[in-house]
Amino acid sequence: MKKFARMAPATVAALVVGLALTSCTDSGQDKENKAKQDNYDHLVAQQPAGRMEYSPTREAINQWIKTWGKRGKLSYVYIQNANGEYGYFIMKGLPVPRCKMLTPTERVESSSNGVAVLAQPGMDGTYTSGSTCNAYYGFDATTGAYMEFTVGTNQSFFLFDKPMTMPEYASAKQLGPTSVKDVGQQP
Structure with a gap:
Protein backbone atom coordinates (compact mmCIF):
# COMPACT_ATOMS: atom_id res chain seq x y z
CA MET A 1 0.00 0.00 0.00
CA LYS A 2 2.86 2.40 0.82
CA LYS A 3 4.45 1.65 -2.55
CA PHE A 4 1.21 2.73 -4.31
CA ALA A 5 1.03 5.94 -2.23
CA ARG A 6 4.61 6.85 -3.24
CA MET A 7 3.85 6.26 -6.92
CA ALA A 8 0.66 8.25 -7.00
CA PRO A 9 2.21 11.77 -6.81
CA ALA A 10 4.77 10.82 -9.51
CA THR A 11 2.02 9.42 -11.71
CA VAL A 12 -0.11 12.53 -11.24
CA ALA A 13 2.85 14.77 -12.07
CA ALA A 14 3.61 12.78 -15.24
CA LEU A 15 -0.04 12.99 -16.26
CA VAL A 16 -0.13 16.77 -15.75
CA VAL A 17 3.08 17.26 -17.75
CA GLY A 18 1.78 14.96 -20.49
CA LEU A 19 -1.51 16.86 -20.76
CA ALA A 20 0.29 20.18 -20.82
CA LEU A 21 2.56 19.01 -23.64
CA THR A 22 -0.40 17.61 -25.56
CA SER A 23 -2.33 20.87 -25.37
CA CYS A 24 0.72 22.76 -26.62
CA THR A 25 1.09 20.52 -29.65
CA ASP A 26 -2.53 20.55 -30.91
CA SER A 27 -2.33 21.20 -34.61
CA GLY A 28 -4.75 23.36 -36.53
CA GLN A 29 -6.12 20.14 -38.00
CA ASP A 30 -6.72 18.73 -34.49
CA LYS A 31 -8.56 21.91 -33.51
CA GLU A 32 -10.72 21.85 -36.64
CA ASN A 33 -11.52 18.16 -36.13
CA LYS A 34 -12.53 18.90 -32.54
CA ALA A 35 -14.71 21.80 -33.71
CA LYS A 36 -16.34 19.55 -36.31
CA GLN A 37 -17.04 16.84 -33.70
CA ASP A 38 -18.36 19.42 -31.20
CA ASN A 39 -20.68 20.83 -33.86
CA TYR A 40 -21.90 17.35 -34.79
CA ASP A 41 -22.58 16.49 -31.12
CA HIS A 42 -24.48 19.78 -30.72
CA LEU A 43 -26.62 19.14 -33.82
CA VAL A 44 -27.40 15.58 -32.74
CA ALA A 45 -28.48 16.86 -29.33
CA GLN A 46 -30.69 19.51 -30.98
CA GLN A 47 -31.97 17.31 -33.81
CA PRO A 48 -31.72 13.63 -32.94
CA ALA A 49 -32.34 11.14 -35.74
CA GLY A 50 -35.97 10.17 -36.09
CA ARG A 51 -37.23 6.69 -35.54
CA MET A 52 -38.84 4.77 -38.37
CA GLU A 53 -41.64 2.30 -37.81
CA TYR A 54 -40.79 0.48 -41.04
CA SER A 55 -37.79 0.36 -43.41
CA PRO A 56 -38.52 0.23 -47.14
CA THR A 57 -34.75 -0.08 -47.72
CA ARG A 58 -34.54 -3.26 -45.62
CA GLU A 59 -37.59 -4.64 -47.44
CA ALA A 60 -35.95 -3.95 -50.83
CA ILE A 61 -32.71 -5.64 -49.72
CA ASN A 62 -34.62 -8.68 -48.49
CA GLN A 63 -36.53 -8.85 -51.77
CA TRP A 64 -33.20 -8.66 -53.64
CA ILE A 65 -31.99 -11.62 -51.52
CA LYS A 66 -35.16 -13.60 -52.31
CA THR A 67 -34.77 -12.83 -56.02
CA TRP A 68 -31.05 -13.50 -56.49
CA GLY A 69 -30.23 -15.83 -53.61
CA LYS A 70 -31.19 -18.96 -55.55
CA ARG A 71 -28.84 -21.24 -57.46
CA GLY A 72 -29.62 -21.33 -61.18
CA CYS A 99 -13.04 -5.47 -59.42
CA LYS A 100 -14.81 -7.85 -56.99
CA MET A 101 -12.46 -10.26 -55.22
CA LEU A 102 -12.84 -13.27 -52.93
CA THR A 103 -9.65 -12.41 -51.04
CA PRO A 104 -8.64 -9.15 -49.32
CA THR A 105 -7.01 -6.65 -51.66
CA GLU A 106 -5.16 -4.84 -48.86
CA ARG A 107 -3.36 -5.66 -45.62
CA VAL A 108 -2.91 -3.23 -42.74
CA GLU A 109 0.38 -3.31 -40.87
CA SER A 110 1.05 -1.36 -37.69
CA SER A 111 4.43 -0.50 -36.25
CA SER A 112 5.97 2.12 -34.02
CA ASN A 113 6.33 4.26 -37.16
CA GLY A 114 2.61 4.23 -37.90
CA VAL A 115 0.12 2.32 -39.99
CA ALA A 116 0.69 1.18 -43.57
CA VAL A 117 -1.89 -0.16 -46.00
CA LEU A 118 -0.25 -2.64 -48.35
CA ALA A 119 -1.71 -3.96 -51.61
CA GLN A 120 -2.19 -7.72 -51.85
CA PRO A 121 -2.03 -9.80 -55.03
CA GLY A 122 -5.21 -11.30 -56.44
CA MET A 123 -5.89 -15.01 -56.97
CA ASP A 124 -3.95 -14.84 -60.24
CA GLY A 125 -0.83 -13.56 -58.45
CA THR A 126 -1.08 -10.05 -59.92
CA TYR A 127 -1.98 -6.69 -58.44
CA THR A 128 -4.83 -4.50 -59.59
CA SER A 129 -5.63 -0.84 -59.16
CA GLY A 130 -9.34 -1.58 -58.82
CA SER A 131 -10.01 0.30 -62.02
CA THR A 132 -11.95 -2.53 -63.66
Whole structure:
Protein backbone atom coordinates (compact mmCIF):
# COMPACT_ATOMS: atom_id res chain seq x y z
CA MET A 1 0.00 0.00 0.00
CA LYS A 2 2.86 2.40 0.82
CA LYS A 3 4.45 1.65 -2.55
CA PHE A 4 1.21 2.73 -4.31
CA ALA A 5 1.03 5.94 -2.23
CA ARG A 6 4.61 6.85 -3.24
CA MET A 7 3.85 6.26 -6.92
CA ALA A 8 0.66 8.25 -7.00
CA PRO A 9 2.21 11.77 -6.81
CA ALA A 10 4.77 10.82 -9.51
CA THR A 11 2.02 9.42 -11.71
CA VAL A 12 -0.11 12.53 -11.24
CA ALA A 13 2.85 14.77 -12.07
CA ALA A 14 3.61 12.78 -15.24
CA LEU A 15 -0.04 12.99 -16.26
CA VAL A 16 -0.13 16.77 -15.75
CA VAL A 17 3.08 17.26 -17.75
CA GLY A 18 1.78 14.96 -20.49
CA LEU A 19 -1.51 16.86 -20.76
CA ALA A 20 0.29 20.18 -20.82
CA LEU A 21 2.56 19.01 -23.64
CA THR A 22 -0.40 17.61 -25.56
CA SER A 23 -2.33 20.87 -25.37
CA CYS A 24 0.72 22.76 -26.62
CA THR A 25 1.09 20.52 -29.65
CA ASP A 26 -2.53 20.55 -30.91
CA SER A 27 -2.33 21.20 -34.61
CA GLY A 28 -4.75 23.36 -36.53
CA GLN A 29 -6.12 20.14 -38.00
CA ASP A 30 -6.72 18.73 -34.49
CA LYS A 31 -8.56 21.91 -33.51
CA GLU A 32 -10.72 21.85 -36.64
CA ASN A 33 -11.52 18.16 -36.13
CA LYS A 34 -12.53 18.90 -32.54
CA ALA A 35 -14.71 21.80 -33.71
CA LYS A 36 -16.34 19.55 -36.31
CA GLN A 37 -17.04 16.84 -33.70
CA ASP A 38 -18.36 19.42 -31.20
CA ASN A 39 -20.68 20.83 -33.86
CA TYR A 40 -21.90 17.35 -34.79
CA ASP A 41 -22.58 16.49 -31.12
CA HIS A 42 -24.48 19.78 -30.72
CA LEU A 43 -26.62 19.14 -33.82
CA VAL A 44 -27.40 15.58 -32.74
CA ALA A 45 -28.48 16.86 -29.33
CA GLN A 46 -30.69 19.51 -30.98
CA GLN A 47 -31.97 17.31 -33.81
CA PRO A 48 -31.72 13.63 -32.94
CA ALA A 49 -32.34 11.14 -35.74
CA GLY A 50 -35.97 10.17 -36.09
CA ARG A 51 -37.23 6.69 -35.54
CA MET A 52 -38.84 4.77 -38.37
CA GLU A 53 -41.64 2.30 -37.81
CA TYR A 54 -40.79 0.48 -41.04
CA SER A 55 -37.79 0.36 -43.41
CA PRO A 56 -38.52 0.23 -47.14
CA THR A 57 -34.75 -0.08 -47.72
CA ARG A 58 -34.54 -3.26 -45.62
CA GLU A 59 -37.59 -4.64 -47.44
CA ALA A 60 -35.95 -3.95 -50.83
CA ILE A 61 -32.71 -5.64 -49.72
CA ASN A 62 -34.62 -8.68 -48.49
CA GLN A 63 -36.53 -8.85 -51.77
CA TRP A 64 -33.20 -8.66 -53.64
CA ILE A 65 -31.99 -11.62 -51.52
CA LYS A 66 -35.16 -13.60 -52.31
CA THR A 67 -34.77 -12.83 -56.02
CA TRP A 68 -31.05 -13.50 -56.49
CA GLY A 69 -30.23 -15.83 -53.61
CA LYS A 70 -31.19 -18.96 -55.55
CA ARG A 71 -28.84 -21.24 -57.46
CA GLY A 72 -29.62 -21.33 -61.18
CA LYS A 73 -31.42 -17.98 -61.34
CA LEU A 74 -30.97 -16.35 -64.74
CA SER A 75 -30.29 -12.68 -65.34
CA TYR A 76 -31.36 -10.83 -68.46
CA VAL A 77 -28.84 -8.12 -69.25
CA TYR A 78 -30.01 -5.54 -71.77
CA ILE A 79 -27.34 -3.23 -73.13
CA GLN A 80 -28.10 0.12 -74.76
CA ASN A 81 -25.47 1.66 -77.01
CA ALA A 82 -24.91 5.32 -77.89
CA ASN A 83 -27.41 5.07 -80.77
CA GLY A 84 -30.19 3.91 -78.42
CA GLU A 85 -30.13 0.36 -79.79
CA TYR A 86 -30.60 -2.57 -77.42
CA GLY A 87 -29.06 -6.01 -77.29
CA TYR A 88 -29.21 -8.68 -74.59
CA PHE A 89 -27.33 -11.49 -72.85
CA ILE A 90 -28.84 -14.19 -70.68
CA MET A 91 -26.49 -15.22 -67.88
CA LYS A 92 -26.40 -17.72 -65.05
CA GLY A 93 -26.71 -15.60 -61.93
CA LEU A 94 -25.76 -11.94 -61.75
CA PRO A 95 -23.05 -10.22 -63.79
CA VAL A 96 -20.05 -9.55 -61.54
CA PRO A 97 -17.87 -6.41 -61.63
CA ARG A 98 -14.28 -7.45 -62.42
CA CYS A 99 -13.04 -5.47 -59.42
CA LYS A 100 -14.81 -7.85 -56.99
CA MET A 101 -12.46 -10.26 -55.22
CA LEU A 102 -12.84 -13.27 -52.93
CA THR A 103 -9.65 -12.41 -51.04
CA PRO A 104 -8.64 -9.15 -49.32
CA THR A 105 -7.01 -6.65 -51.66
CA GLU A 106 -5.16 -4.84 -48.86
CA ARG A 107 -3.36 -5.66 -45.62
CA VAL A 108 -2.91 -3.23 -42.74
CA GLU A 109 0.38 -3.31 -40.87
CA SER A 110 1.05 -1.36 -37.69
CA SER A 111 4.43 -0.50 -36.25
CA SER A 112 5.97 2.12 -34.02
CA ASN A 113 6.33 4.26 -37.16
CA GLY A 114 2.61 4.23 -37.90
CA VAL A 115 0.12 2.32 -39.99
CA ALA A 116 0.69 1.18 -43.57
CA VAL A 117 -1.89 -0.16 -46.00
CA LEU A 118 -0.25 -2.64 -48.35
CA ALA A 119 -1.71 -3.96 -51.61
CA GLN A 120 -2.19 -7.72 -51.85
CA PRO A 121 -2.03 -9.80 -55.03
CA GLY A 122 -5.21 -11.30 -56.44
CA MET A 123 -5.89 -15.01 -56.97
CA ASP A 124 -3.95 -14.84 -60.24
CA GLY A 125 -0.83 -13.56 -58.45
CA THR A 126 -1.08 -10.05 -59.92
CA TYR A 127 -1.98 -6.69 -58.44
CA THR A 128 -4.83 -4.50 -59.59
CA SER A 129 -5.63 -0.84 -59.16
CA GLY A 130 -9.34 -1.58 -58.82
CA SER A 131 -10.01 0.30 -62.02
CA THR A 132 -11.95 -2.53 -63.66
CA CYS A 133 -15.26 -1.84 -61.91
CA ASN A 134 -16.90 -0.79 -65.20
CA ALA A 135 -16.19 -4.24 -66.70
CA TYR A 136 -18.65 -7.01 -65.84
CA TYR A 137 -18.48 -10.72 -66.53
CA GLY A 138 -20.68 -13.77 -66.27
CA PHE A 139 -21.49 -17.05 -67.93
CA ASP A 140 -23.99 -17.80 -70.65
CA ALA A 141 -27.21 -19.45 -69.44
CA THR A 142 -27.08 -22.53 -71.68
CA THR A 143 -23.49 -22.91 -72.92
CA GLY A 144 -21.60 -21.65 -69.88
CA ALA A 145 -19.46 -19.48 -72.19
CA TYR A 146 -17.58 -16.66 -70.47
CA MET A 147 -18.98 -13.22 -71.39
CA GLU A 148 -17.69 -9.79 -70.47
CA PHE A 149 -18.98 -6.30 -71.18
CA THR A 150 -18.18 -2.76 -70.11
CA VAL A 151 -20.43 0.15 -69.27
CA GLY A 152 -19.83 3.85 -69.56
CA THR A 153 -18.84 5.96 -72.55
CA ASN A 154 -22.37 5.98 -73.98
CA GLN A 155 -23.20 2.40 -73.05
CA SER A 156 -25.56 1.40 -70.24
CA PHE A 157 -26.94 -1.90 -69.04
CA PHE A 158 -30.26 -2.80 -67.48
CA LEU A 159 -30.63 -5.95 -65.42
CA PHE A 160 -33.84 -7.94 -65.00
CA ASP A 161 -34.74 -11.31 -63.57
CA LYS A 162 -37.04 -12.15 -66.50
CA PRO A 163 -37.31 -11.18 -70.16
CA MET A 164 -38.74 -7.73 -70.75
CA THR A 165 -41.64 -7.21 -73.13
CA MET A 166 -41.57 -3.41 -73.42
CA PRO A 167 -40.95 -2.40 -77.07
CA GLU A 168 -37.33 -1.24 -76.64
CA TYR A 169 -36.41 -4.54 -74.96
CA ALA A 170 -38.64 -6.84 -77.02
CA SER A 171 -36.79 -5.82 -80.19
CA ALA A 172 -33.34 -6.18 -78.58
CA LYS A 173 -30.79 -8.19 -80.59
CA GLN A 174 -29.40 -11.39 -79.12
CA LEU A 175 -25.73 -10.73 -78.23
CA GLY A 176 -24.78 -14.05 -76.62
CA PRO A 177 -25.24 -17.74 -77.42
CA THR A 178 -28.57 -18.04 -75.56
CA SER A 179 -31.86 -16.54 -76.76
CA VAL A 180 -35.02 -15.89 -74.79
CA LYS A 181 -36.63 -18.76 -76.73
CA ASP A 182 -33.86 -21.12 -75.56
CA VAL A 183 -34.64 -20.64 -71.86
CA GLY A 184 -38.38 -19.89 -71.99
CA GLN A 185 -40.01 -18.11 -69.08
CA GLN A 186 -37.91 -19.19 -66.11
CA PRO A 187 -39.50 -18.27 -62.76
